[in-house]
Amino acid sequence: MNLYHQSIATYRSRLKTLGGLLAKAEAHPEGDALLSGKLAEDMYPLATQIRFVANIPGEALDRMGVRGFESSNVELASLGEAQKLVSQSLQMLETIGPDDLPAPDARVDFSIGDGAYRFEMSAEEYVREFSLPNFYFHLSTAYAILRMRGLELGKADFIPHMMQYFKPPEG
Secondary structure (H helix, E strand, O other), rough: OHHHHHHHHHHHHHHHHHHHHHHHOOOOOOHHHHHHHHOOOOOOOOOHHHHHHHHHHHHHHOOOOOOOOOOOOOOOOOHHHHHHHHHHHHHHHHHHOHHHOOOOOEEEEEEEOOOEEEEEEHHHHHHHHHHHHHHHHHHHHHHHHHHHOOOOOOOOOHHHHHHHHHHOEEE
């Protein structure tokens, strides 16, 4: 699997998953109030989890030197704004092709926690060890918050992309 399929294709597919979750949230009686939901007091609310999921692909591209992408720091006040942010991230990813990514062994040097933690690794390691796990963490947390707040969600809502591979039982 090349770096493009490992990262960009995965981001695109799972951002569509998030869009589907948000569509269900928009139909929920709590509506925009869902954005303030948290799993625990010391965790970020749903609005921030969504923003992180939408920002991670652009941050990854920026850290891999693809081009400068600006992360959104806007506080999401509505599920409509959340859907727009997810759509913008998807549109940005549509502009990226396999040849735009660095070689898997290209060096990625980045800091988190206001510079408190600095890391250096290959682009492939960065995607595999940091970016994708971080992406899935925030996506899973968003899903869990929505479930906790009463949305009827199941695994099929988290992995809707699997239906393209479905084969009815023979016989």
